[in-house]
Each structure stands twice: as structure tokens, then as C-alpha cells.
Amino acid sequence: MAELVLSWARDSIDTEKPRLDNLLEQVNILYLNKDNTLTDFKDINDERTKEEDDVREYKCIKKRHVVPQKDPVANVNSPMNGTVLKFNINPENPISPKEWLVIADYQTKDKTFMSLCMLNGDLAVLSIHCRTKAHSPPDSGSEAPDSPTTNGMTLERAVSLTPLASMTVPRCGFGLKVVNNKLFACGGYDRGECMKSTEIYDSQTNKWIPAADMSVPRGRFSTEIVQDVIYAVGGSNGQIEQKTVECYSYETNKWSTISEVAKAKVSQALVCVDNKLYCIGGCVGPNSVPDCEVYDPESKSWSKIAPLNTGRYQIAACYHKGLIYAIGGTDGWNVLGITEVYDIKTDKWVMGPSLNVVRRGAGCDIVNGKIHVVGGSDGSNSLKSVEILDNNNFILGSTMSIGRANVGVVSFNNRLYAVGGFSGKKFLDTFEYLDPKSEEWCSYVPAEEVQKAMKNGNAST
Structure with missing residues (x-):
């Protein structure tokens, strides 16, 4: 060129x-x-x-x-x-x-x-x-x-000449969700320092705006959203593992501590089904655990469910077609490519299709009706690759522009976003999305957002 x-x-x-x-x-x-x-x-x-x-x-x-x-x-x-x-x-x-x-x-x-x-x-x-x-x-x-x-x-x-705005700080092992049609990033760590800062990305202005701090610094934790309220469970403050559960309300821009877990864990997966939070696997001290629990926000109570067949943490997990998928992760010694599938009705985990590439610290979500598993680490390198669950088999999808381990992944406006993470050399404050038309990853503001900004008289994009 x-x-x-x-x-x-x-x-x-x-x-x-x-x-x-x-x-x-x-x-x-x-x-x-x-x-x-x-x-x-x-x-x-x-x-x-x-x-x-x-x-x-x-x-x-x-x-x-x-x-x-x-x-x-x-x-x-x-x-x-x-x-x-x-x-x-x-x-x-x-x-x-x-x-x-x-x-x-x-x-x-x-x-x-x-x-x-x-x-x-x-x-x-x-x-x-x-x-x-x-x-x-x-x-x-x-x-x-x-x-x-x-x-x-x-x-x-389909994109403009404007690069997507970087987060205010690099984030790895953090929480990422969509609330009020905006991306919401919270906590995480940068070079080992756990953070409690949060920020919100508005796609129409292409800006990250600071939001209220979390109650405590948190890294290596999980978030889920129930009825527009974001829940943060477990993790570490950089010194000790956290037992508290806190939630964020977009309307009040406040975090509130609401509960505690029975056992403090880090790097567990969190999935919402029928307004309940399913906490899957994790790490306690140096040990990976198979333990799984479900939290009911109404009663503010935890209940045990069937454990994983293989104890592991840094799992990519999501709910799809009535089942919970727990994909990849590590048992502390080996990076895994296995998938376990949980049926809530039978309270059983069964083995599912294996990944093509072992990966821990990947992210996943649903786009175009299919599970996409994004990035992660194979134990040696941060991965650019993406795998898509298609007809009960994982196939390779379009690769990202950069490897991202412990990445935040979320589906929003029919686009799959990969935010932050660790490239293998540095902690990342950048993000990119999978364009639904070209099926390629892009790090520029979509043209439609520029057109909206021009109509609204917004010059920032």
C-alpha cells in the first residue's frame, strides 16, 4: 500500500x-x-x-x-x-x-x-x-x-477514519458489560495493580467517561447483569481474595455491597439465567476448584449446584439455547480445550465439543446466534484467534488484530467487542469489534456512528 x-x-x-x-x-x-x-x-x-x-x-x-x-x-x-x-x-x-x-x-x-x-x-x-x-x-x-x-x-x-477511543487505563482480568446501550468496564489490573475505577463508552461520541469507583479494588473477577444492574463477584484486591458481592446501578451511578460468597475465589466464570447468577469454577489459593453455585438476587442467597467434571479457572462461559457452556480454562498446570455443558433442569454437567486451540482467559458471547470464543492464552502466547461453535463443532473464525488474554468480550448492536487484555508484551487499553458484514475485526468507529454524530452536531467522531 x-x-x-x-x-x-x-x-x-x-x-x-x-x-x-x-x-x-x-x-x-x-x-x-x-x-x-x-x-x-x-x-x-x-x-x-x-x-x-x-x-x-x-x-x-x-x-x-x-x-x-x-x-x-x-x-x-x-x-x-x-x-x-x-x-x-x-x-x-x-x-x-x-x-x-x-x-x-x-x-x-x-x-x-x-x-x-x-x-x-x-x-x-x-x-x-x-x-x-x-x-x-x-x-x-x-x-x-x-x-x-x-x-x-x-x-x-463500513468504517470511518476515526480510531476507536482507548480506555482511560489499560485493563486486564476486568468486568465488561453493556448497560443503557453503552459499554461498561470496571476494575481489573494493570501490571499487577488491581483497580477499582470504572468507565463507560458511548459509541455515539466515541468517548470513555469515568463512572463511580467500585467499593474495593478488584482484579481476576467476573461480572453479570440482572435487570440493568451489574453484579461483581469475587476476585482479588491484589493481596487477598474477595468474598464480597457488589452491584452497580446506572441510574444512581453507585456501587453497593449486597452479599458475600461462602468461599472466596478468583477467575471464576459468571453467567445469568432467569435473573439468577451461576458462578462456575475458579481458583482458591493455588488450587483450581470444580465448585459451582447459584445466587438469587431476590433472596440474596447462594445455593450449590453440581460441580464441574474438571476443576478449572479462567473459563469462558455463556448461556445458549437453554444450556450453560464452560469453555477452556486451566487446571493450574495445563491449559485446556475442553467444554462442559450444564443443563439446569437435570443439574448435570456433560462433555461438549473441544476447542481447536487450548485457551485460558478467553472471552465469549453470542453473535449471529452462535457462540464466539475470543482470544485468551495457550500458556505461552496471547491469542488472536477466534473459534465459533457451529453444529456442535468449533470452527476457526476471523482473527483479531492483536492477541488478547484475559480479555473482556461482549456482544452489542450485533457486533462482538473485544476490549483490553494482555498482548503478551503489554497491557491493553484498546478495543476492536467483529463487523457483521465484512466478518473482519475493526478498530475504527463504524460509519453509521459517524453519520449519527454528524446529524446530532457532535464533532468528536
Whole structure:
């Protein structure tokens, strides 16, 4: 892709008086033609196309990125005045004022690339963001493939140029739920420090907003939602395991401690069925346990149910078609790929289909009527891979842009979100979602949210 941008840039400047400021200091939106050439949207002459969302968004971006006019008399006394410094990739050869070269490029995010280049003899850094165009603009010289690609890379059409906002802090082993049509993240840990902070993501403004702190710092715990109230169970404050259960009300923006568990556990799974919370497995001290309990918020009481066949923690769990699925996890020694299925009516766990890849600390939820198991760790590496339960077998789905272990996963607006986690190198404050149309993971604001923001006069997206 960087080679195509260089080719477009070389053809776009005045060869007699080359000036790169307009290219380097502004955002440029380019269309990829079928013949693998690029066309600037400003060169599209069709009146109808000028009114399209892409072009209008381009105009807004251009207004925000006006190139300042340089004062010819400024800095006349600068010691560097009149001195031109050149860089050449091969210092033994004469410096070429016409050098156009991609020195290196690197994928920083999903469909985002940074490239170090020589542009007409100047060293420059290009930032490239990719998305699809549903049809070809007139006068582009293209026959409009439905999904233009280059070098095996699909360009996303259904997204904007705006990256999804990062959380205020990185979070790993935290709680994530949807409340009042917003993502709600709470607690977790960053480099071992457990947190009690919470924050809410509004997709229409693309902002994370702080909410009320939890009662105590909590990491390696689980959350569930019952009638718009979020429950946090167990976990650790970084020193001792927690027995308390607390809940959050969006209406009052307050956390309240409401109960205690019989046995303090960390890294247990939590699933809501018929307004009751099912707590599955977990870890007590150094030992994984098979114990399972159910909590009734009305009576504020716990009851034991059948234990797992295999004691484990860091399980991915969800309720689907009348059954509770407990997927993967670890027994403390081995990372597991097993699935156990619980029938509430019979109070029994039976073995289900195995994963293709063993994983602990994965997240899961339902999208398009199927269980999706996202990320996790195989014991050595944080995983990008996703597995989908289809006809009682797990098949591999689209991979994320980055590995995420102890990740928060939730289904919202027919999209599957993967938030935070640990990449294997750093704790993450970023998130991405599985686009239902392209079936690819994306880390840019959906185009529909931009359109909503434009209608509402919101400039943040």
C-alpha cells in the first residue's frame, strides 16, 4: 500500500517546483482503483458523488487540517537558514533529489500502517488507514470491484477514519458489560495493580467517561447483569481474595455491597439465567476448584449446584439455547480445550465439543446466534484467534488484530467487542469489534456512528 501512495504522491506534485507540504501536512483520502492506482477524492467531478458521506467527511477533515502558510521572512537569523540537509539510504552514492523509496513499514493496528519513506529526497513518515468503498466513484477509471483489495488486504468501507477511543487505563482480568446501550468496564489490573475505577463508552461520541469507583479494588473477577444492574463477584484486591458481592446501578451511578460468597475465589466464570447468577469454577489459593453455585438476587442467597467434571479457572462461559457452556480454562498446570455443558433442569454437567486451540482467559458471547470464543492464552502466547461453535463443532473464525488474554468480550448492536487484555508484551487499553458484514475485526468507529454524530452536531467522531 505504501508503494501505491508513493506512486500517487510522485504523480501529484509539480515536477518543476515540487512542494510536498500539501501532501505531508494534511489528511488525504484516496480511492483504490481496480488497476491498483489511487485517485484523490478532490479530483472526482461528478456532482452526485460530491455529496456522498465520504466526500463530505473529507471536506470536514480538510478544514481541520489547513496547512499554515509559511512566512518567507521568518527565521532569517536561524543558524540553519539556507542550509539544506539531505538523507540518502546509501551514503556512498550521490544524494538524489528525486529519490522515492519505501524504507520500512509496520502494521500498528487493524488496517492501520506506518511507513518510513523517502519522498523526493525527503525523509517522511506516512500513516495509512484503510477501508472499503462500496462502489467506484465516476471518473475514477475503475470498473468498481465490490471489495477492492491490494496485497491481500481488504479495505473497510463500513468504517470511518476515526480510531476507536482507548480506555482511560489499560485493563486486564476486568468486568465488561453493556448497560443503557453503552459499554461498561470496571476494575481489573494493570501490571499487577488491581483497580477499582470504572468507565463507560458511548459509541455515539466515541468517548470513555469515568463512572463511580467500585467499593474495593478488584482484579481476576467476573461480572453479570440482572435487570440493568451489574453484579461483581469475587476476585482479588491484589493481596487477598474477595468474598464480597457488589452491584452497580446506572441510574444512581453507585456501587453497593449486597452479599458475600461462602468461599472466596478468583477467575471464576459468571453467567445469568432467569435473573439468577451461576458462578462456575475458579481458583482458591493455588488450587483450581470444580465448585459451582447459584445466587438469587431476590433472596440474596447462594445455593450449590453440581460441580464441574474438571476443576478449572479462567473459563469462558455463556448461556445458549437453554444450556450453560464452560469453555477452556486451566487446571493450574495445563491449559485446556475442553467444554462442559450444564443443563439446569437435570443439574448435570456433560462433555461438549473441544476447542481447536487450548485457551485460558478467553472471552465469549453470542453473535449471529452462535457462540464466539475470543482470544485468551495457550500458556505461552496471547491469542488472536477466534473459534465459533457451529453444529456442535468449533470452527476457526476471523482473527483479531492483536492477541488478547484475559480479555473482556461482549456482544452489542450485533457486533462482538473485544476490549483490553494482555498482548503478551503489554497491557491493553484498546478495543476492536467483529463487523457483521465484512466478518473482519475493526478498530475504527463504524460509519453509521459517524453519520449519527454528524446529524446530532457532535464533532468528536
